[in-house]
Amino acid sequence: MTDALEKTIPKVGIVSLGCPKALVDSERIITRLRAEGYQIAPDYSGADLVLVNTCGFLDSAREESLDAIGEAIAENGKVIVTGCLGAEPDVIRARHPKVLAITGPQQYESVMSAVHTALPPSHDPFLDLVPEGGVKLTPRHYAYLKISEGCNNRCSFCIIPKLRGDLVSRPAAHVMAEAEKLVGAGVKELLVISQDTSAYGLDIGYATSSWKDREYRAKFYDLCKDLGSLGAWVRLHYVYPYPHVDEAIHLMAEGKILPYLDIPFQHASPRVLKAMRRPANQDKQAARIAKWRSECPDLAIRSTFIVGFPGETEEDFSLLLDFMREGQIDRVGCFKYENVVHAASRDLEGQVPEEVKEERWHRFMEVAREVSEQRLATKIGKEVDVIIDEVDDEGPIGRTVWDAPEVDGAIELHGFKKAKPGDIVRARVVDAGDYDLVGEAI
Ligand code: SF4
Numbered sequence: 477m478t479d480a481l482e483k484t485i486p487k488v489g490i491v492s493l494g495c496p497k498a499l500v501d502s503e504r505i506i507t508r509l510r511a512e513g514y515q516i517a518p519d520y521s522g523a524d525l526v527l528v529n530t531c532g533f534l535d536s537a538r539e540e541s542l543d544a545i546g547e548a549i550a551e552n553g554k555v556i557v558t559g560c561l562g563a564e565p566d567v568i569r570a571r572h573p574k575v576l577a578i579t580g581p582q583q584y585e586s587v588m589s590a591v592h593t594a595l596p597p598s599h600d601p602f603l604d605l606v607p608e609g610g611v612k613l614t615p616r617h618y619a620y621l622k623i624s625e626g627c628n629n630r631c632s633f634c635i636i637p638k639l640r641g642d643l644v645s646r647p648a649a650h651v652m653a654e655a656e657k658l659v660g661a662g663v664k665e666l667l668v669i670s671q672d673t674s675a676y677g678l679d680i681g682y683a684t685s686s687w688k689d690r691e692y693r694a695k696f697y698d699l700c701k702d703l704g705s706l707g708a709w710v711r712l713h714y715v716y717p718y719p720h721v722d723e724a725i726h727l728m729a730e731g732k733i734l735p736y737l738d739i740p741f742q743h744a745s746p747r748v749l750k751a752m753r754r755p756a757n758q759d760k761q762a763a764r765i766a767k768w769r770s771e772c773p774d775l776a777i778r779s780t781f782i783v784g785f786p787g788e789t790e791e792d793f794s795l796l797l798d799f800m801r802e803g804q805i806d807r808v809g810c811f812k813y814e815n816v817v818h819a820a821s822r823d824l825e826g827q828v829p830e831e832v833k834e835e836r837w838h839r840f841m842e843v844a845r846e847v848s849e850q851r852l853a854t855k856i857g858k859e860v861d862v863i864i865d866e867v868d869d870e871g872p873i874g875r876t877v878w879d880a881p882e883v884d885g886a887i888e889l890h891g892f893k894k895a896k897p898g899d900i901v902r903a904r905v906v907d908a909g910d911y912d913l914v915g916e917a918i
Contacts, residue, residue, distance in 0.1 A: 497670070534816055648685055673715045728775060742754055778880065890916045
């Protein structure tokens with residue numbers, strides 16, 4: 477490309493903050509920008525315009541987003557804001573009046589039209605090439621597949637429904653078409669995400685839609701089964717613990733989808749769960765987990781919990797630790813409760829002092845470490861498929877079927893000289909630490 481041509485191409489810088497769902501939004505925007513002939517600039521100085529995709533979930537994330545907007549304005553000057561915090565334009569304008577435009581989450585059309593106004597597209601068909609599978613911000617061998625937006629639940633600590641609205645499911649045919657395209661482009665692992673994966677299709681009456689001469693039903697179980705037929709790993713994230721989740725366990729036992737369930741329980745004390753406005757039958761949850769494991773012994777459970785929720789007593793907290801041990805929760809994320817602006821739980825009595833939250837968090841993480849160590853010790857001697865994420869001087873590092881990228885553990889491999897990122901190899905687990913495994917070629 478000549479320098480003259482290079483100079484005429486409009487360049488957009490992207491700052492992407494927040495969760496995997498926001499990352500998918502950024503990927504979609506980048507795909508659209510590339511399709512329209514924009515180039516993505518690697519830094520502020522090379523960009524004609526900067527797009528900041530914000531997160532507005534916790535107060536700390538809101539601050540981080542506001543700081544990122546400030547940095548982009550200082551470094552570049554032309555800034556468009558989108559994402560979760562974009563649902564609160566007054567907050568952004570109060571701090572950063574120079575922002576060119578603000579749009580909310582998933583408002584792809586509005587983002588594109590704001591970009592068009594500030595930086596008109598070039599219309600050179602030579603540049604309108606989009607790699608098959610879209611432009612991924614994740615490594616090529618795995619991709620996040622978003623099946624719905626929004627959430628019909630009203631957990632008292634969460635403002636996502638306020639920011640993203642009620643559940644809106646994508647037609648099953650669209651999800652399947654995107655998944656197949658990703659697999660065709662070399663993706664080996666599909667990470668199914670949404671705010672509430674097990675509610676998929678509820679808002680559209682579990683409607684069927686057709687793709688390639690077949691009808692596909694927008695329902696959790698059907699989607700798991702259909703995605704499982706594409707020949708890639710399928711990993712389920714953000715599965716709310718509805719009873720019908722049980723139906724998918726046999727698909728895991730049969731190897732159709734990965735034996736992995738990311739199911740945010742948030743707590744185990746019925747009193748706290750009630751205050752959180754979550755299903756409060758935790759006695760049954762432990763029995764349910766035992767039943768799942770009897771059907772699919774290989775099942776790994778990932779969950780997230782909140783400690784220090786308003787009103788949480790030492791007794792409530794002990795119930796949570798008991799649940800962790802009894803349920804043998806393989807992988808966990810734990811958050812200290814934050815009094816998020818606009819969250820219903822903000823007005824609850826019995827706010828827990830910061831030092832108590834801190835102390836409980838450390839105790840919780842110690843139990844999580846113990847459980848993880850115990851669970852991983854049971855894997856020694858087993859044979860397992862491993863997807864390679866990277867290869868360094870020591871050899872390949874990968875993940876087993878029990879580990880999601882970025883949030884879970886890894887397995888260090890020996891005896892795989894030719895392995896490269898994206899390969900799926902068979903290994904025997906020979907050692908285990910607190911969170912990671914060691915494996916070797918069989
Ligand atoms: S299910 Fe998840 S997204 Fe929905 S309200 Fe509860 S925490 Fe928020």
